[in-house]
Structures are given as C-alpha cells and as structure tokens.
Amino acid sequence: MAATARRRDGLDAQERMLKEAMAAIAEDGLATLTMSALAKRLGTSGGHILYYFGNKDRLLLEALRWSESTLAEERRALLTRRVAAERKLDLFLQLYLPVGPRDPRWTLWIELWARTGSNEDLRAAQAEIDVGWQEDLASLLAKGVRQGRFAAGLDTGAVASQLLALLDGLSTRVVLGQHGADRDGALDMARAVAARLVERA
Template sequence: MARERRRLDRPREQMLEAAMAAITENGLAELTMAGLARRLGTSGGHILYYFGSKDQVLLETLRWSEDRLAPRRRELVGRAAPARERLAAYVDLYLPTGAADPRWLLWVDVWSRTIAVPELRETQAELDHGWHLDLVRLVEDGVGAGEFAPTDTGAFSVRLRAMLDGFATQIVIGVPGVDRDSFAGHAMGYADQTLSIDS
C-alpha cells in the first residue's frame, strides 16, 4: 500500500529547511528530488510544483540560507567596535566553517550551474551584492572615523571578496594543507596593507 502523502503547513520553507538539512548530512551528491520528497513525506511532483527544477531548489535554498545570515552580517557591520575588528568578523563570517560547509557547497554548485543555466546568475549576483554593500559600508565607516586610509571602497570590496571566494572554494572542497585561519590572516594582511591599518 502506498504511503500517505502529508500536506505541509509551510511548504516552501519546510522544503528549503529539508534541503539544507540533507546537504548538511550527506552533501550535494545525495540531494535528489526523490530523496527530498521521502524526507518530507510528500511527492517529488509536489516539490516540483513549488520550484520547477532541482536548479531552482538549490538556488532558493541558497537564497534562504543567505537571508538567514544577512541580519548577522548587518549587525556585525553596524556594531560599535573598531572598524578593523568588524572587518575581521566580516572575513570570519564570509569564509566556510570548514570542508563541506553546506552554505558554501551551495555557492560552489550554483556558480558551476550558471554556465549551463544563465538565469541563475541574476539571483547569485543579487545575493553577492548584499555582501558587497555591507563591506563598502564597513570600510566607509572606517575611513570616516579616521581608522582606515581613504580608498576606493567599491574596488576594495571587489578585490577582497574575490580573494575570499578563492580561499573559500579551497576550504570547502577540502584541498590538502589548506588552513582556514591562515587564509583569514592573508585576507586581513591585504586589508591592512591597502587600508594602511597599524597591525
């Protein structure tokens, strides 16, 4: 006898929570529509009704994850603390917690899928832009307070985040010999040099 399919109270949110839980437990390779449906006690067709494709499930899970992290990022950028301390906290928040960090697994997978699915780029760029704006705000605060040397804050953000993206990719895929703390140190070394911060 077929198992009864249950009705979800908050279908989209519950699906996204389940997708992130599946990625956290088993990685992206194990995330299938059938597996997600089993986890939720519903059907694959029900999931596709809300998202349309696995690409959209992944993209919306990434958006959901970033939306949950954004208030924490804005809080650390705006807190009453020295600008360099806030910048170090930003770098720490940006980088993966370690190999197979589920949020970063999603970022890397979505990046790779934009080659074949260009429409994913718009949402990816929108999510990335939030990190850019908060970093620009942080550096502008530091410049205004006299803690940082005047600089092109937009260009600094682009360069620092490109560095962090490269470091993050190596961390999340588990490149041998990679050390998260040393990467964070490299990023802050670049910031110190560019912004003329006393070490």
C-alpha cells in the first residue's frame, strides 16, 4: 500500500514538472528553460528534477509525450464522433495545427527534430508519436471512403502521409512566426489541399 502511494506521488510530481515545463515554454520560449529555472518555478531543486528525468533532453521528450498523450485522447474521441467525414477531417486538421507562434507543443517538436540526428531515443520516440497520427488519419480517411464521402480507391496511407507532411510544414511556419504565416491561413491552406486530395471524381 505504501509503495503504491509512493509511486503515485512520484507520478504526480513528474506530471507537475511536465506541466510547468510546458507553461514555461509557452510564456518565455524554450531558450530560457533550464533545469534551475524550472526548479525555481516549482519551488524545488534542479537535482530533484534530474532525479526524475536525468537530463534536459529527457525532460523535453517526456514533456512532449505528456502533451501528445492528451492529443491522442482527443483524436480517439474525434474518430468516434457521429459527424460527417468531411467535418471529422476538418476537426483533425484543427487539432494538429499549432494554436499560434507560442504553441509549446510545436516549439518542443521543432527543438527535438533538430536533435534526433544524434539521439536514437528521441528518434524512436518521435517515430512512435508520428505513427499514431498517421494511423488515425488513415483510419479516418478509410471510413470516409467506405461511406462514399471521399474518392473511391483513395490510397488512404499515402494521402495521410501527404497531409501530415503539409501540416508539419505549415505548423513550423506558424510557430517560427514567418511573415504572413498564422493559424487561420495555415488552416485555410490545409483545408483546400485536403479537399482536393479526397474529392470524389
């Protein structure tokens, strides 16, 4: 009983750290997030955070996983909604795109992408997260085909990959604050491309 309580306390402590890390990234960007700065926000020590995560890369990866787990739940709920396939696809696009230039999830993605070349753990974790998005989008498209809402014979895996590549590019532009890039414009472009890719003859 006591061991279970300790594990629960440890998981709660980790979640508080991850939540605070995401909040810090949203407020001040990733460059200012250090173990000592995060420890100060939490009222603890840098060593305490290192006890749970070991290093900054691991902290960032676990923060991304924590954030993505929430989105995975939203995706699963979306896939079971009783709405038209076109509407479901639109909601998927909205869920994927960043909320704006300070989106902490997308800030983390961009930072960790740059580190995957030399870090096998990061590369494997990112691939695992990507597969979830790919499989869910392909499933959504396949259901739309079965319902006659999308083109018959649509290569759902290929179209899912194309859409996700487009969304990654649009999301990066939004998060980096490139001139003329904002969420509304990115969503409009994603909608237009998605409509062309799935349209019936």
